Amino acid sequence: MTKIELTPAQKLEIFEEYQRRMRSCVPWDAAMKWAPELNIVGASYRPFIAFPELAPSDAPVAELNPAEHADSPNKLFRYCIRLHRAGRRLLTWWGSQTGSVIFDSDVPIPAIFQCREGEPGLWNESPWMSLTPAELITLREGTRLAKGRVVIAGLGLGHQLIEVSRRLQVKEVVLVELSQELVDFYLPKIRPHLKKRLTVIVGDAFAVLPTLAADVALVDIFPNYGGNEAAMLELRRRCPKIKKLWGWGTATMSL
Ligand SMILES: C[S@@+](CC[C@H](N)C(=O)[O-])C[C@H]1O[C@@H](n2cnc3c(N)ncnc32)[C@H](O)[C@@H]1O
Incomplete structure (x- = not known):
């Protein structure tokens, strides 16, 4: 591997950029909009x-x-x-853009x-x-669509499940999760924080969702952000009883 030596001027530039960002931190806010550069007060x-x-x-x-x-x-x-750690960049993304926090x-x-x-x-x-700002900001778009009977595909850390269950417009939630082990291990930890009636279905969302009727389905089962449009379009075609489908990583496509 080639070793790259920075010049003193380049080192100074990096240090000044770091200081500028550390000085311009603002408190985190659940409604914070994505920007290529986010600088956040850690304690918030x-x-x-x-x-x-x-x-x-x-x-x-x-x-x-x-x-x-x-x-x-x-x-x-x-x-x-x-x-x-303080000052360390963490990747963020929004649609086709990337940035850091x-x-x-x-x-x-x-x-x-x-x-x-x-x-x-x-x-x-x-x-x-993981509950990084990028995850919270990109999931929020789907959460805001939730109303009536909502299907959530993918338990993960239960962030979207908790947020959806807090919405006044939501009457009941159906969780579809592939892993029985994750449901048994993790769901008890978040159940006390869920505000709506919850039905849990353990199974493959691609097989289960077409059998369900709902106002909205929020699908977050993809390992990568972006590139999930074809899978979501296929789900849309196969789920006639779900009025609206949203897929993480297909943020621009509410179907
Ligand atoms: C990125 S996590 C979901 C994060 C979640 N939205 C949150 O707010 O914490 C993806 C989840 O989808 C589940 N999963 C993956 N493929 C699935 C499938 N085909 N059907 C149902 N669940 C699936 C994984 O086991 C994992 O729990």
């Missing part, structure tokens, strides 16, 4: 933590000690609280990791879900 960013007894850590997921993680019984999922102090960011395919206890490096 406190996402929901389902296992408050755990110690936050910035160690790699595979090196966390027992006080820093909670594993599902068969080690298919690992929950932990990432300690995101920094905080002016360390922040706890809950995350859930899935095990590698067929290897319980060995973890994928990237989480299935």
Whole structure:
């Protein structure tokens, strides 16, 4: 690998940019709009933590000690609280654009990791879900569509489930989640925070959704943001009894 030496002028520029961003931090607000550069007061960013007894850590997921993680019984999922360090850039995205967020102090960011395919206890490096500003901002678009009978596909950290259940316009929620183990391990932690009647269906959303009737379905089962339009269009075609479908990563396409 080629080693790149920065000139003193380049180092100064990076340092000044860092200082400018740290000085311009504003409090987090659940309605905050996406911008390519977000600078947030760390103390104001406190996402929901389902296992408050755990110690936050910035160690790699595979090196966390027992006080820093909670594993599902068969080690298919690992929950932990990432300690995101002050001033470190975190990627954000919106439609086809990307950007970054920094905080002016360390922040706890809950995350859930899935095990590698067929290897319980060995973890994928990237989480299935983490409560970063990018996740919260991009999910909010779907949450705002929720009314009446709402289907939520994908439990993850239950963020959207909690937010949807808080909406006055929502009467009942149906959760469709592929993993029985995740439902058994994680759902009890968030149930006390759900404000509406909940039905849980364990199964593949692509098979279950076409059998359901609802006002809105919010689908967040995709590993990547973007590129999910074809899958959503196919679901739209196969779900005639669901009035509106929204897919994470197809933010511009409310079907
Ligand atoms: C990114 S997470 C969802 C995050 C969630 N929206 C939140 O607010 O925390 C994706 C979830 O979808 C589930 N999942 C993946 N494929 C699925 C499928 N085909 N049917 C149902 N659930 C699926 C995963 O097990 C995981 O719980």
